[in-house]
Amino acid sequence: MSKKTLFDKVWDSHVVSTIENGPQVLYIDKHLIHEVTSPQAFNELEERGIPIFRPDQIVATADHNTPTLNQDQPVKDALSRQQLKQLSINCKKNNITLYELGHKYNGIVHVMAPELGITQPGITMVCGDSHTSTHGAFGAIAFGIGTSQVAQVFASQCLLLTKPKSLRVTVNGKLKNGVLPKDVILYIISKLGTNSGTGYFCEYAGNVFEEMSMEGRMTVCNMSIEMGARGGMIAPDETTFKYIKGRKFAPKGEEFEKKVAYWKSLPTDEGAVFDKEYHFDASDIEPMITYGTNPGMGIKISENIPVEENASFKKSLAYMNFEAGESLINKPINYVFIGSCTNSRIEDFRAAANYIKGKKKAQNVTAWLVPGSKQVEVQIIEEGLKDIFDNAGFQLRQPGCSACLAMNDDKIPQGEYCVSTSNRNFEGRQGQGSRTILASPLVAAATAVEGKIIDITKHLN
Amino acid sequence: MEKFTTLKSTAIPLNIENVDTDQIIPARFLKATDKKGFGDNVFRDWRFNKDGSINSDFVLNKSEYSGSILVAGNNFGCGSSREHAAWAIVGYGFKVVVSSFFADIFKGNALNNGLLPVQVSEEFLSDLLQKIESNPKTVIEVNLQNQTISIQDSDLSEHFEIDAYKKTCMLNGYDDIDYLVNNKKQIEAFEAQKTY
Numbered sequence A: 001m002s003k004k005t006l007f008d009k010v011w012d013s014h015v016v017s018t019i020e021n022g023p024q025v026l027y028i029d030k031h032l033i034h035e036v037t038s039p040q041a042f043n044e045l046e047e048r049g050i051p052i053f054r055p056d057q058i059v060a061t062a063d064h065n066t067p068t069l070n071q072d073q074p075v076k077d078a079l080s081r082q083q084l085k086q087l088s089i090n091c092k093k094n095n096i097t098l099y100e101l102g103h104k105y106n107g108i109v110h111v112m113a114p115e116l117g118i119t120q121p122g123i124t125m126v127c128g129d130s131h132t133s134t135h136g137a138f139g140a141i142a143f144g145i146g147t148s149q150v151a152q153v154f155a156s157q158c159l160l161l162t163k164p165k166s167l168r169v170t171v172n173g174k175l176k177n178g179v180l181p182k183d184v185i186l187y188i189i190s191k192l193g194t195n196s197g198t199g200y201f202c203e204y205a206g207n208v209f210e211e212m213s214m215e216g217r218m219t220v221c222n223m224s225i226e227m228g229a230r231g232g233m234i235a236p237d238e239t240t241f242k243y244i245k246g247r248k249f250a251p252k253g254e255e256f257e258k259k260v261a262y263w264k265s266l267p268t269d270e271g272a273v274f275d276k277e278y279h280f281d282a283s284d285i286e287p288m289i290t291y292g293t294n295p296g297m298g299i300k301i302s303e304n305i306p307v308e309e310n311a312s313f314k315k316s317l318a319y320m321n322f323e324a325g326e327s328l329i330n331k332p333i334n335y336v337f338i339g340s341c342t343n344s345r346i347e348d349f350r351a352a353a354n355y356i357k358g359k360k361k362a363q364n365v366t367a368w369l370v371p372g373s374k375q376v377e378v379q380i381i382e383e384g385l386k387d388i389f390d391n392a393g394f395q396l397r398q399p400g401c402s403a404c405l406a407m408n409d410d411k412i413p414q415g416e417y418c419v420s421t422s423n424r425n426f427e428g429r430q431g432q433g434s435r436t437i438l439a440s441p442l443v444a445a446a447t448a449v450e451g452k453i454i455d456i457t458k459h460l461n
Numbered sequence B: 001m002e003k004f005t006t007l008k009s010t011a012i013p014l015n016i017e018n019v020d021t022d023q024i025i026p027a028r029f030l031k032a033t034d035k036k037g038f039g040d041n042v043f044r045d046w047r048f049n050k051d052g053s054i055n056s057d058f059v060l061n062k063s064e065y066s067g068s069i070l071v072a073g074n075n076f077g078c079g080s081s082r083e084h085a086a087w088a089i090v091g092y093g094f095k096v097v098v099s100s101f102f103a104d105i106f107k108g109n110a111l112n113n114g115l116l117p118v119q120v121s122e123e124f125l126s127d128l129l130q131k132i133e134s135n136p137k138t139v140i141e142v143n144l145q146n147q148t149i150s151i152q153d154s155d156l157s158e159h160f161e162i163d164a165y166k167k168t169c170m171l172n173g174y175d176d177i178d179y180l181v182n183n184k185k186q187i188e189a190f191e192a193q194k195t196y
């Protein structure tokens, strides 16, 4: 029998048919939707008179366009309100489960689905959102799709796709103190660049990922898209099974045991061949930050910005108002955002709280903490983290995508820097003219306390 | 979807690498619930200055350039899955985007909206940009049947790749939904016997 990768096993078991000289029809188990990329797909089906094929395999949430304050009140912005209302109408009409604003399960789509046990190993999962790659942390094939594809899944629970190539990134060794999963993925992207993964599905392997929590694995897989890969995956193991067990939509009792037995068969066979492989040594990774306008432009916090001659590099630095060759240490920062589907899970807030405890945020800093879901928000309060944040002057807001893409009111002002735990530092991503510096929750917390970027490695040792 | 066979047009040179979807259509314009009107806001923050006036330095605002072909730098369309990016480019009037590399999701979105992504070599791209920049009247011809892109009145021409299935769809104006809906029986049979 030929040796197969985790990706091959899941993909091959979902192929309905293959078109000669063309794509395959891939069956999709779970479809997540939100308010921004679904309305046009609902319209399309309605116009063509096609019913939704499997409404019970779709789960909806409101996250991108929602306010993070006063969620119990009507949404002020008329267009946003209309978009949210449209989602409610569409879900109701089509019998789709919706966790709308204020619901106890509401949250960012990539935080709420794993939390509810919807995300499971061996399944295929899509959403009209590129960070659907997050769910690959469970050993699922999960990827973002466009709205035309949302309509295709609505109509048939399938997609027409060409099988991507396979890529494996292996990181072995011991991570240094203060190096979080976010640093691991920022490091990988800084080494490989933003399009090294295009056309590939990426598997992360090695003891670093084996020892990581599910939250950490999700942070890593989340940013697979930032190196161009459609998705990332990590082999399911005891950590995965333990995380899933007992969650709302997880299989129960004997059914769970049966599933676990199957899930155990999924990891990549020894000797299976990947189209591309990269290896890194964990001890070379340090806390990271980005200095430019794509996520590949990252450095160790203690390093200087490189010097490059090309026009895109210069344009990027001009936008950021940084000089080639300079260090970012001591740069004053007025905004800090801890949130987004990359880093808004309980573990991220624990890491931040752990550093902040007993300290105060710097006067010049506006520090927003935005939990990924209602459940995370509740956990933050129950674990006493909120008191730590309140005492330090940080503002705990209500769940949503928030300043990650600044579709709501949470915008970073023109020209300001924001040290952010999100995943994209594109021009204007966090508000027109805003300048984003990506970092881990620990680096973000330290920046908020100091009011400037510090070399966190020195503080930890 | 509209059919696409051949196109002869002048082109607009967007000589920038890594053009991401947030530049193509910033998030604040994603609140609409239909596909219309996104063309008005394509490259919004490059086309307009902060005070709302027109940025005359940006290539889309330069009167010498026009046409329904957009020629852009490497790694075009990276970032989010928002199909609004493809709608915005189509809405503005482009029918073809040329680059030396496209992000996966953008490429798929473009093809699903009758916008042809033409991937060319780095060398051809730089020749193309240079030709257009030195003579904005340069006419480019894209022939989908033959999978060629050529610069008129020159011997510069290149073959480009496209998935055979997608090519048929573009040439005939079909889309994936038609195909999938016609295969429901097979999908139901798959559901009944799936092994995982």
Ligand code: SF4
Pocket: A063, A064, A108, A109, A110, A129, A131, A340, A341, A342, A400, A401, A404, A405, A422, A423
């Ligand atoms: S948090 Fe940011 S990256 Fe994640 S789904 Fe929301 S907008 Fe997208």
